[in-house]
Amino acid sequence: MSKSLYVGNLPWSATESDVRNAFEAYGEVMSVKLIEDRETGRPRGFGFVEMDDQGALEAVQALDGTDFDGRNIKVNEAKPREPRPRW
Template sequence: MKTIYVGNINYQATEDDLRPVFAEYGEVISVKIINDRETGRSKGFGFVEMESGADTAIEELDGKDFQGRRLRVNEARPRAPRGE
């Protein structure tokens, strides 16, 4: 399983919009678009967990137009501890 970072997502896009885009390349386990805690509005990025096909999805979708914006797609890096 691999987690993919997806950036520059259209603010109106939903997790259901993204899922089939990634499902073309393999089995999607989960899709999560990150929202602002206070406003509930999309922050324009999210994460997709894939059981298979993640490397191909990264290669094919990075820079691809999705709902009028060019996606930034790469392998997610572990989050650095806060305060460092």
């Protein structure tokens, strides 16, 4: 099984490779997705990391609130996406 983690307050300079390297110390990383603004293509400062269950638990405990390139990142288990109303 795997868990999806929310990673927030990332510096805009962070790359998927940077994030992957930080999380691989705690377990197998299946994917990293940093979210970009649809209109400008600029990073929005958050993303998602999918990794093995045990590694995810360890990563949350070890990385939540720690310094990542000058910013204190927020790491927790991602919540399911709320359905958005269609207009």
